[in-house]
Amino acid sequence: MRQPLNRSADAVVVGAGVIGLSVALALRGAGADVIVVDRSGVAEGQSGIQPGGIRLQWGTAVNCRLALESYAWWRGAEDTLASPVPLGFSACGYLFVAHGEAALTRLRENVRVQNEAGVPSRVVSPTEAAELVPGLAHEPLVGAAYCAEDAYMGAPQAAVAAIANHLDVRIAAVEAIVPADSGWALETTAGRFAAPSIVLAAGAETRALVRPLGVELPIELEPRHLFLSAPIRERLLEPLVVSSERRFAAKQLQNGRVLTSDLGATGDPDTDAPVWRRHVRAAITELLPALEYVGLDVIASGAYDITPDRQPILGALTGHDGLHVAAGFSGHGFMMAPAIGRIVAAGVAGQRDTVLDILDCRRFDEGRAVPEPQVI
Secondary structure, three states: OOOEEEEOOOOOEEOOHHHHHHHHHHHHHHOOEEEEEEOOOOOHHHHHHHEEEEEOOOOOHHHHHHHHHEEEEEEOOOHOOOOOOOEEEEEEEEEEEEHHHHHHHHHHHHHHHHHOOOOOOEEEHHHHHHOOOOOOOOOOOHHHHHHHOEEEEOOOOHHHHHHOOOOEEEEEOOOEEEEEEEEEEEEEEEEEEEEEEEEEEHHHHHHHHHEEEEEEEOOEEEEEEEOOOOOOOOOOOEEEEEOOOOEEEEEEOOOOEEEEEEOOOOOOOHHHHHHHHHHHHHHHHOOOOHHOOOOOOOEEEEEEEEOOOOEEEEEOOOOOOOOOEOOOOOOOOHHHHHHHHHHHHHHOOOOOOOHHHHHHOOOOOOOOOOOOOOOO
């Protein structure tokens, strides 16, 4: 009979998605003995569904800073990680379009924040938007915001797996988090893992993990749905095009599939997908008629782990020395993961980055929310 494992380390990370793995990689890079524990395996949650966007256009200074650092890391990740397969980092550009003056005003303000942080975005006219995105119908638009550096990873799941290749990942379900002589211990289905520091990076499930400790984290699940075509050889759409007013986004991925989404889709895919698809079709007819004959037969459903301000909760849990959180990324975990990994790992070592003061768990009770206006 196999005996339960009893293992100690310098740190244990719960969650083998891109955030948990990035924290663990940074801890390992600092010389720590670190274990990653996940109930299902590497990228078995939302990291296995996300399409690999890596953008610089945000509406808050903190996210612009995180994005710039993470972008630089992802750009060199194939070499850094010695990936056995090409990861396909590609600067394709993102175009956020505005149909009305109120939306354009918001985009102008976002670009101001971005430019102050060093992001090379700009506001463009409808005519220039159509030049940047061949086939875009510019007549319904009053303007747009564009950044040519915004990128996609062609093989995002391979990128997550490449990080995991450098780490000790254990498959086990966490049953309890308990105080231990060394700090904390995880009681799991594979045995006990003890460490002075534990980092909880389990998405929305982080909330349930800390509730028995008397901690309530405002993290909820928000379903999200993508429509995908079969691979198409012809390149129909390079930049990602987003219309917040039409609740619409579209992009052709490196594998040839066209990705589209009704950004406001709610309900059951089994019954409501036809409604969402009709909404997407109407937006395509208005904005991207070159996609009118593209079949959108595949639906991929996932969820965002969201907080009230659409920003993650990062750093130490008040009153629980040695317990740290990195969760609630509202769909932008992959693109922020390298910077988050470094900052959270540094926090475990006692180095407090200002990001941890801005995005700590106390901000909601203290009236310090940092609403991110550019979540898609």
